[in-house]
Every structure is written in structure tokens, then in C-alpha cells.
Amino acid sequence: MLVGNGWVDFVVGRAGVDEMSSDMEQPYRLDGKVALVTGGASGIGAAIARELARAGAEVLVADLDLEAAQGLAGELPLGRAVQMDVTEAASIGAALDQIPTLDILVNNAGISMAADLASTSEEEFERLMRVNVHGVYLVTRALLPQLLMSHGCIVNIGSVAGIVGVKKRFAYSASKGAVVAMTRQIAVDYPKEIRCNCVAPGTVQTPYLEGYLEKYHKHEKDKARAEMIARQPSGRLGTPEDIASLVRFLCSREASFINGAVLPVDGGWTAA
Template identity: 40%
Template sequence: MFSLNNKTAIVTGAGSGIGRAVALTFASAGAHVYVTDLNAGNAESTVEEIKQSGGGATALLCDVSNQEAVVTAFQTIGKIDILVNSAGVSHIGRADNTSSEDFEKVFRVNVQGVYNSLYTAIPLMKTNGGGAIVNLASIAAVVGLSDRFAYSMSKGAVYAMTMSVAKDYISDNIRCNSISPARVHTPFVDGFLAKNYPGKEKEMFEKLSKTQPIGRMGTPDEISKLILYLCSDEASFITGNDYPIDGGFIKLNS
């Protein structure tokens, strides 16, 4: 089950965090993974780990916010069966203290970046007879989170784009879904705590973990397993849906 043998997958933001876990999971399931990232060292590190485990992977250096760069990079691949839009940035702030520059940065990466990848990959999938797309939204798309104005905006847009693509390309055998994680323990979380709560990292980690009713953060590997299912042939009847993976946050925190 969940074999991706002979599949070609692009995973953006695959140099670290959730994207890296997805790339490793896909490779272990038999896909050749194009590890797409802005950071060459991170991309090569993911590729090396995949190859050491006997998998197939290629580093693809690309700034997803630059449409010309995305088109050039993706067209060197040709056949695309799977696209996972994982690249993204976070931001802390409210509507009245988020600068225009910060707002635009979040938009360029989290919204424009997803659009650029969809814009480029969908025609290639149509030529290939179909494909599967998973976009990373967030619980921030559907619930109010404090101090996450720009981030919430961007993930709401990801959710809306997912539904639109699912509707528009269903007759082309292209499935499109999104997932909405709550807090996931990634290197970003550790860096955030070190920067904003020096000396109190452990205390704040526990506090953030307990905001999920399940009592802990998710792991990148747990997220990657859901994405694997949604991109596999076993999920061939699933499109146009968003899947919370949130330790009960949305339904049990009210």
C-alpha cells in the first residue's frame, strides 16, 4: 500500500522541517523526489540522506516566489506526478503592527509561491494524464490565532486556492487537497524559542505544546504520512478537501 514506485514528485521547502520529512517519506515509498529549496546546503543534505537509504532524489534550487525561476526549474523535470507545496515562512504580528514589507514577504512566499508552483506544474500534469497535489495550509486558515495576521491571511489563501484547483482540474485527473497542521516541532520552532525566549526555551516549549488538546506538538514524520496517503493511488477518490492534523486543536479547544 501507498507505493509511489515510478512516480516523480516535487516537494518545495524540502530542505528542512515538514518538507524534508515528506521528501524522505516519498523516497522510501519509491518516488524520485525533486528536493526543492532556496538553501543549497539544506537541499543537498536531504538528497544525501535519501540516497544513503537507497532512494532517488535530485536537488532543485529554486526561489518559489519567482515565477520565472519556478518555470525554468520545473520544466527541466518534464514529468510531474506529485506536487507538495511545503515552502513557507511565518510571521508574528497583528494588523496594526505588521509592516507592509513583512506582509508582502509572507504573501510572496506563502501565496505567490504556491501559485507559481501550481501555475507551472498543472500543465505538465495535464500532459502526463493527471497528478496529485497537496498544499500545506494551517489551522490558522480557519481559526483565529493571536498575533498571526499575515500568516493567517496567507494560509487562508492556500486553502482557497486548493478548492479552486480541485474544481477546475477534476476532469484532467488532477486531484488537489490541503492539510492544516497545528504546531509541529521543527527546527523553526527551536529557532523561534531561542530567539524570543532565551533561557526559557524548555518552559515555553511545554506551554506551546499544551495548546494542543493532545498535549504535545506534532512531528514532521506524522505530517508526512498523511501527505503520502493523499498523494497515493489509495486516495484516488479524494479531492477538494482540507485535512486538519492538529491534535484536536480545532474541534476540542472550543
């Protein structure tokens, strides 16, 4: 809390402090905002949906998996489930009736695979691009009128793999590099109308990580997990909540001067 520590008095003066104090008592609030989280039914997306709801937002949990989305939406005070396949314009279009207004879009739905260039098939490369890149493009374009109308904000979930090279992540890195580029491009094209930022997680404990370990390291999960921890100087895996906290902040009034930023949440991985 800044109030009462002298710094706020210095910056805004006493009257300013009184005006701000009700807001400052509860920072990073999103009351009255409508947010949509793609891939919101699991892992990082679910934690983001919960955190935005905790901040007071009405949250639309958009996912391929309607049942899981309904389960989570039912737990949130103002939650709603939306069935959406981010790779299909028709599926996104069908959901638009349920989204007449929107203040916050979190492009979180994503998939991964582990392979270097030589062992990445064209089919797999296209599948990754379809979900991780095309999905962000299609959803954001479809919801752009609502976001322009509300002077809203977008948070794209990238990855450290979009910033630095990670062994055997050829297609995934390419797709997340495109997410970083799309983030900056939207920030540049709509600088006064929309804020668009990217959060780049390191390795985070989610069902997706467990699926990865089961698929690629079935007989050496502990060793693979230890290696993932070792590359993050903080000495642990991230939690979905680590990511969700930053997303909430980026969507808040307090972050109103942050635009086009790519922010790692990786326990120091990309700093090392």
C-alpha cells in the same frame, strides 16, 4: 491491512481480493511517480521527501538552500536537488528543464511571523504573502502542464492558522487562509484532471519552530513551548513525520476519491 479481515471479501468478492492482494500487501505505494517538494530541505518538507521516497517515488527536493537540498537528495534512492526560490518566476522557470514530467507536487515552502494587525508592517505582510501565497501560485501554475498530463496530485501545506484564529498570526493566518482557498479552487477547476488537497498542521517540532522560539520567546522558551503543547489536546507537539504520513496517503491510489479536502493534523487543536 484490510485483506483477510472479511470486509474486503464483502466489498469486492474473492476474485477481487486476489487481484488486489499484491497491491494491498504494500499500501500507499508511489513507485514510478515523480514528486517535487518545495522547501524540501528542512523540517516538514524533508520528512515528506523521505516518506515519498520510502513509498518508491523519485523525489525532487526543491529549496532556496541548494546545499541542504543536495544533502538530503543524496540520502534518497532516487533523490535530486533543485535550486528554487518559489517567489521568483525566473528561478522556477530555470528549474523546469529538470522537471519534464511530474506526478506529485507538494507546496510546502513557507515562512511565519508573530504579530497582530497593529504591529504587522506592510513590508512584513507582503513578504509573508510573497512566499506563502504567491509561491504556491507561481510554482503550481508553472507545473500545471506536467500535472495535467500525468493526472497528478497536489498537496498544499497550510496550517491550523488558515482554519481558526491564532493569537498574533495576522499575516500568517491570512496567507494560510489563501492556501486553503487556492486548494479548493484548483480542485473545483480541474476536478477530473488533478487532485488537490491541503494538510493543515498544528504546531510541529521543526527548525522553523526553534527559530520562532528564539526570535519571539528567547528568555521564556520553555513556557512558550508548554503553551503550544497545551493547546493541542493530544498533549504533544507534532512531528514532521506525522504530517508526512498523511501527505503520502493523499498522494496514493488509495486516496483517489479525496479532492479539495482540508485536513488538520493538529492533535485535536481545531476540534476542541
